[in-house]
Amino acid sequence: MKRLIKNGQCLVNGHLQVRDILIADGKIAKIGQHLSAQTPVDQIIDAQGLFVSPGLVDVHVHLREPGQTAKETVKTGSLAAAHGGYTTIAAMPNVIPAPDTSERLKAMLALNQRDGAVHMVQYATITTDRGGDELVDMAGLKAAGAFAFSNDGNGVQTAGTMYQAMQQAAQLNMAVVAHAEDDSLTFGGVMHEGNVSKRLGLPGIPSVSETAQVARDVALAAATGAHYHVCHVSSAATVQVIRAAKAAGVNVTCEVSPHHLLLSDEDITSDNAMLKMNPPLGSEQDRRALITGLLDGTIDLIATDHAPHTDAEKAQSMLKAPFGITGSETAFAMLYTKFVKTGLFSLVQLINWMAASPAARFGLNAGQLMAGAPADVVLFDLTTPFTIQAADFLSKGHNSPFIGQQVLGKTIRTLVSGKDAYISRP
Template identity: 85%
Template sequence: MRRLIKNGQCLVDGHLQVRDILIADDKIEKIGEHLTANVPVDQIIDAQGLFVSPGLVDLHVHLREPGQTDKETVRMGSLAAAHGGYTTIAAMPNVIPAPDTPERLKNMLALNQRDGAVHVVQYATITTDRGGDELVDMAGLKAAGAFAFSNDGNGVQTAGTMYQAMKQAAKLKLAVVAHAEDDSLTYGGVMHEGDVSKRLGLPGIPSVSETAQVARDVVLAAATGVHYHVCHVSSAATVQVIRAAKAAGVHVTCEVSPHHLLLSDEAINRDNAMLKMNPPLGSEQDRQALIAGLLDGTIDLIATDHAPHTDAEKAQSMLKAPFGITGSETAFAMLYTQFVKTGVFSLAQLINWLAVQPAKLFGLNAGKLAEGKPADITLFDLTTPYKIKATDFLSKGHNSPFIGEQVVGKTIRTVVSGQDAYVNKR
């Protein structure tokens, strides 16, 4: 199948310029000005006035299947990703049963392949069932198709376990992707420990619970040579630790979520579970440090931590509701509106963090518009305002604090391997 995307605005050397893109089957055949195909095309897509982007790449999503399909499924979660402009996503292993054996991982990969509307790569766990100290068969899991190793949702509590995991992962040339949280320092908290938690009378989680484990892990990463990647960095102190580790030559990368860039705990003015996530929203000082960390290269990329829950679960008090918010369908528009439109980030920087860097750092054949590359392409409308509505979500989860926000940056079309994964009926 041959398709021609005409008159779209592409980033060329950091600036928007009109280009046409010719797609042949699942690859980009030609990019240029005023392209005309030498042979007939099956479809011409008029992208006049639209931004034509490489498909976004999200290294951190929760698809909930198997075991929690009341919250999300591979099909609905991947459709939500396509709705948000993502063409490649990495699924975390906190499902039931967890992909902690080669057989279970193969079953997950088959499910992702069958039901995924976008490319879905799969994390395997670090330890059995994401807990305790029994390491998984890392070599067997790599052979079965593991993308990387993570216990996301749980921090690895024992230093010796993490050290042995890093040594094995380094030999296999796969990353250890860490949810950094020392359970002995969380104290049953439900939000960031600070002035706001005290005012609301809610138990707080000190940010040192994250920073202490990252500090431990960068020392272990230096000793083992592993690629150590820190999930959803949330505090200024953690940014400082990672900055120092990078300066010392440690192979550490990290991500920040949109919600930690967009919000601080000052947004929590009542007991509101829509603002309960782990790690929790930090102080305004933390938020500013995350923005600075992105801009100076300490933080490498943005990942959503898309974490859907049922409406009933999130209707509870923060004391009882689960941690997590959705992110796939709101990330680009919220970040573009709040940061690019205001001049804090450039569009090129945002696409670098949402597409180029995730693919580059993890060796994915994605995140780039170039001849011969996969035809994974997203068309965004950067000018027409719209309101984020739960009724427009394709995810089963509606647990987003951004519902009702007026934004620009609507996804108009998402193309995966040359085929439409999402089309907005505008």
């Protein structure tokens, strides 16, 4: 089947220009002008007035299946990704049971293949059940189809364990993707430790709990040569450590989540679990340092850390509610509205951080519009305001602090390998 996306605005040499995109056999066959006059097609998709983007790539999502399907499933989570303009996602391993053996990983890959609405890759764990010091069979898991190794949700507490994991991962040419958190430095906190936590009377988590482990791990990455990727960087001090490590030639990459770019602990004015995430929202100084880190190349990419929970769980106090917010369905619109429309980021930069860069850093065949590439294409409306509403979410999770925000950048249509994965309701 041949489809033609006609009259859309594409980024060409950094500027929006009208182009047509011909799709055949799941791939982009040609990008040009007036292609409908040249080639007969089965369907024309009129993208007049819309931005035609490469499909976004999210290397950090939580789909909760198996084991926690009241929060999310592979089907609902991947549909939510398509709704947000994502065509490739990487599923974290904090499910029950965790994919810490080849058999469990293969079962998850089969589930992803069966129910996924977008392209999906799957993390395996670093240690058994994402805890302790017993390393998984990394070679066996790579052979079974693991994308990379992560204990996300838990930091690897023992330096020797992380050192050995990196040694094996380097030999296998696989990435170690770390949730950096020293448990001995969290002190039972529920938000960033600072003036706001003290004012609200809530226990705080000092930023050094993240920075100390990243500092340890970049030293281990330097010693082993492993590709070390830091999840959801949240503090100015951590950005400084990573900047220095990169300057020293360490093979380290990192990501920032939309909520850490958009919010700080100053936005927490009451005991509101919608603003409880791990790592917690940092200070305004931290937020500005993250933006600077993106702009100067210290931070490589943006990943959502999409973390759905039930309404009942998030209705509790921050003292009891679980950490995490959803992100797949709000990331592009919020970032486009708050940063591109205000002139701080360019559209070229945003698409790079959300598509091309994550694909390049992890060797994925995704994130670019070019002839021969997979036909993973998104049509965004950049001009018509809309309000983010929980009723429009395809995720089971409604735990977002951005509900009610008026934004630009609505997803109109998402194509995965040339087929419709999401079409906006009129």
